[in-house]
Amino acid sequence: MADIIQLLPDHVANQIAAGEVVQRPASVVKELLENAIDAEASTIKLIIKDAGKTLIQVIDNGKGMSNTDARLSFERHATSKIKCADDLFQLHTKGFRGEALASIAAIAHVELKTKQEEDEVGCALVIEGSDVISQEVVVTPKGTSVSVKNLFYNIPARRNFLKSNTVELRHVIDEFQRVALAHPNITFAFYNNGNETFNLPVSNYRQRIVNIFGNKTNEKLVPVEEDTEVLKISGFVGKPEFAKKSRGEQYFFVNNRFIKSAYLNHAISSAFDGLLKSGTHPSYFLNLTVNPQTIDINIHPTKTEIKFDDEHTLYALLRAAVKHSLGQFNIAPVLDFDRDASLDTPYNISQSATVSAPTIEVDRSFNPFQDETSSRPRSTTYKKEPAASWEGLYVGLESKGTQTQDDFSEVHFESEESELVIFKDHNALEQVHTTYQISNKYIVSAIKSGMLVIDQHRAHQRILYEDFLQNITVKDAVSQQLLFPLQLHFSPQEVAVIEQLKEDLEHTGFVFSNLVDETVEITGVPVGVPDSEVSIILEQLISDIENEVPDSNFSAADLLAKSMAKSLAIKTGQSLEKEEQEHLVNKLFACKEPNVSPSNRMTFITMSVDELDKKFI
Incomplete structure (x- = not known):
């Protein structure tokens, strides 16, 4: 051979x-x-x-x-x-x-x-x-x-x-x-x-971060410093209120070499435990200096993954250092109640001043059933006009005779009669209650063959996706003008991404008045989009644009519609009224592709009566 x-x-x-x-x-x-x-x-x-x-x-x-x-x-x-x-x-x-x-x-x-x-x-x-x-x-x-x-x-x-x-x-x-x-x-x-x-230019570490990510980054940074025999930590973490939905601004450097480590990232996340909103990620720019003999960087072709000799010790030190910095700079959850300044004790009050107790005067001779016209001593300092006696309410009724009876017989009550009915007609019951919400996540509706269960978040994504895509294509979206322009701050690279998508964003209802360096000024937003959501929508959009893998035939309008639908869709855990549930169901089945969400996930499932019967066998 x-x-x-x-x-x-x-x-x-x-x-x-x-x-x-x-x-x-x-x-x-x-x-x-x-x-x-x-x-x-x-x-x-x-x-x-x-x-x-x-x-x-x-x-x-x-x-x-x-x-x-x-x-x-x-x-x-x-x-x-x-x-x-x-x-x-x-x-x-x-x-x-x-x-x-x-x-x-x-x-x-x-x-x-x-x-x-x-x-x-x-x-x-x-x-x-x-x-x-x-x-x-x-x-x-x-x-x-x-x-x-x-x-x-x-x-x-x-x-x-x-x-x-x-x-x-x-x-x-x-x-x-x-x-x-x-x-x-x-x-x-x-x-x-x-x-x-x-x-x-040549600068210190903080200024280098600001030069890359924009001037507004300076106010977001909290310094982290720790020096031990095993590990030296220096750098910055972002304040919790500036946490983003994406993991973009997360940097670990070991001996001046960028690395990725899910284990050390978990140490940072646990240090921020209780400080971050759900679904957001902290920013950090941390330099770790260790003995080269305790690491192996020759385990991956791109050298972005490193094997540490003692990961557990590094985890504990890193977590403790970040928690210490957050506590040292008063980054902690607080209870912010509205305080009335008038209740504060003035500092200029004399220590020798005596406070007299208030006196209370009680009219012990007061009788609520006594005729107000009768004279009785009053201890209060104000006078009150005597009210008419209760007999005066009936004055003039006797003179009207039978006419009064006729008038009262024609009185109509505004309130309708309420009738307590335990058992109602089955058809009427279906008309009143066509949908039900389970765990503020699923909408259940009865159909002829059995039961329909809809994921409200995915269903609303599909509805919004097709609406936005149609608006971008037809270019007839309605915009609501803002009373005060909204100014948002992004890094120069993020502003460049928004500028590329400006035309498509305007077709969905956004109105931009200014795009300069690190500032985005918005004077109009799509109908139904609250001001507080605009920043979240644009951040999510930028993250999707940067992290998606579009091909040569990729449509920016499609990704824009997907991103906005994902940001604005009804979230899991949101309670819906009956009218909202029915409207969501009707709008879903009016879509071109109601079966799947924009990310190709199922929006609903059906259970036939036979399947339900098998559950009771």
Whole structure:
């Protein structure tokens, strides 16, 4: 039998490795930025075109590379960071595997320009699909410039799996923010399609957070500081009242490396226990410094997951530190009663002043059955006019004779007679009570074949979704004007998302008067939307836009309708009147697709009489 196992060609092996390292343009951004930091750069510039699909360029003023190093840097497993296996547990740098540049060069067109400070000229290297096209001497400033063009040009299937530019750009910005937050001592600049998106000068950690997420973030931050032998914690957590429905602003950095850890995230959530509204998540920007020997960062290709030597101790320390900070800055639930300032004791009252007890005078001779006209002593200081005696009520009745009787016989009562009936006609009972609400969650209605059970939240989502989608399509939504304009504050990136969706939002009933930097001013909202819900709707919308995975045929109007329906739908636990229940049922079955919610979940189930009969067997 012939041998069937063979070695893979280098270009195929590189493409397979690239699948682990490079998943999307954001992966390239992360690797190149980390290389620039390891090169001890003080200024790093990121240039993006078409969300990284056309161009990703990182320019730094680091120490650069020699001609030999520039060539070797694109070989697999070539690195200057480690020399033996023990070095994996003494890592103080970002990259260490030696796979990043080789993987990127296997699936893109790469141009590298680099020069060391002591050299007069630098080196220019051009690689396409792992093949070195040219290596020349070039005049270039100190540092390194890496340009990655036409990502996945030789793997069309992988390129087709990329999402829309909006989604891919969101991932690129996320990676940029993670690296910039971890290194406030480095100047960062970010240019997207020729426009400056970020310009972050050297600053302290708090100012770096404010520069990235907007000026309004400053008032939301609570500092966290803790220093122990095992763990050093520094950074900030957000105040509970500014918690968001999304998990966007949650950052853990271990030894200046961004990580994801559901276990440590639970420690933060438990520290906020009792302070957050249901369905909201706290913001945090925390730096954890531990001994490199106590962690293993070589367990995931993207190095965003870390294995800790003693997670339980870190959990307890982190939770205690956050709770201490929240308590130290008086972030605690309070009972806020309306207080009457007039009841406060004045401070200028004399200590020697005597307070006299009030005197009470009682008229012991008062008799309610005594004729008011009779004279009796009064001890009160005011006089009261004597009321007519009870006999005066009947004066004049005798003179009218039988006419009075006739008048009283024609008196009609306004109140109708109430009749207590225990058993009513069955048909009449069905007409009065057609629906019932169970646990403020389900609406039950009788049908000919048995019983109908409707999930009120999902059903209302379907109704609102089709209404909003029709309004956006037909562009005839009705808007209610606000007496006072509503000013909302978002980060520059969130305002950019709203600006992209402005036209569709206006078709649903929103009226925007101003969109500048970090402020959104709204003068009109869709009919039926309360002012307090506007901020929640826009936050949910931004989160959905950033986290959804739309394809090339994706409709922004569809996602907008889904997001608004999800925010405004009747929530589970809300009690509904009979008329509201019946209206919800009627509107649901007037929809084009009443069976499922916008997220393709069942809105109702039916139980036949036979199924009910089986329950009683």
